[in-house]
Amino acid sequence: MLRRTPLLRGAPSPAASSLRRAFRSVASIEAILSYSHPSKTSSSSEDQAGPAHLALYNYPTFAGAYSALAADLFHRRLGSRLLLLPFSSIDPLRAEDLKAAGFRSCYLLDFIGPKKFALELCRFIPSVVAFDHRQSTLARIPQLGRCPTNLELRIDTTKSSARAAFDYFSEKLAGTNPDSKKCENLLDQEDEERVLNVVKYIEDADLRLWEQPNTREFHTALREERAKLNCVTNPHVFEQLVQLDVCDLLARGNSLVQNRLEAARKLIYNPFKFHLGRGLYGECLAIRADGNAKLSHEIGLELSQMSSAAGLRPIGAVVFLQRGMLKVCLRTADNATNTSEVAKAYGGGGKPSSSSFALTMDEFNAWTREN
Secondary structure: OEEEOOOOOOOOOOOHHHHHOOOOOHHHHHHHHHHHOOOOOOOOOHHHHOOOEEEEEEOOOHHHHHHHHHHHHHHHHHOOOEEEEEEOOOOOOOHHHHHHHOOOEEEEEOOOOOOOHHHHHOOOOOEEEEEEOOHHHHHHHHHHOOOOOOEEEEEOOOOOHHHHHHHHHHHHHHOOOOOOOOOOOOOOHHHHHHHHHHHHHHHHHHOOOOOOOOHHHHHHHHHOOHHHOOOOOOOOHHHHHHHOOHHHHHHHHHHHHHHHHHHHHHHOOOOEEEEHHHHOOOEEEEEEOOOOHHHHHHHHHHHHHHHHHOOOOOOEEEEEEEOOEEEEEEEOOOOOOOOHHHHHHOOOEEEOOEEEEEEOHHHHHHHOOOO
């Protein structure tokens, strides 16, 4: 784990389009200022009347949302004011947007921000703490240069940001009253067990461990909840996160997987041979799935098995039109196969089992020249 400071170089789900919305606006900036500097008549409590704390969470990731839940629970226990905001990579908030707000502290949950965002915050916020678990983030740390003493980067690639945040705020809560004989917890026992079980499954995927039972079914159901993660459009999101249950998600996920597999199988007819990279990366089976992009994952996995049985590479390619280009989604169920080597060679990306990239029509025709 990297923990350096001074020496570093229910509401209804919104429409799917809201996942892509920009989060920086005049209204959002005004809300930040009004929250951090409330009117003098708004509260008689010294802490409530003073500057607030800020938590920005990576949106739309579940590690970010559950990290925000931990921060929310901690500040509720202490009765201190916390402004929680989703941080999107699409037209994100800028450091200068927060400069006049007078926040006491800022938590960056499941990200450290673009470029030197965290360093810029340290110029006017007394304490900035950032959580992340990605190897890519760890590789960025030397680019930051010498970090100020009021910046704490908690980059731990052995645990998800969600679990790291729960550990951090739980320890911090316990330390607020060390003389008390009663142990303070963020949640009661029943809620804590339910939440941490969900966090365990989230961590399983975040760290690419895939050790939990039926993890695929779990994450299939969990993805259905992603549209609810914006606390601006869904102010009940944190109450909803507390209620999510592993057993319920597994049951729902199993049903969704079976339904999607059945639908995918009905779409697989007349697959054609696909020359990956004009044959440089071998051959696999593919289909055009225009209008059925939502089933690309399930179709690709079925095709990968068919491709292997046909003596080709165990990869399934699902092709469909997207914004004037042909998007190619590659899937495999074979642990020894890396689909991302093809995707990265053509300007795309992903992980070994699941990747995607775009092709022009001419290039696509070259990859299917024998069909």
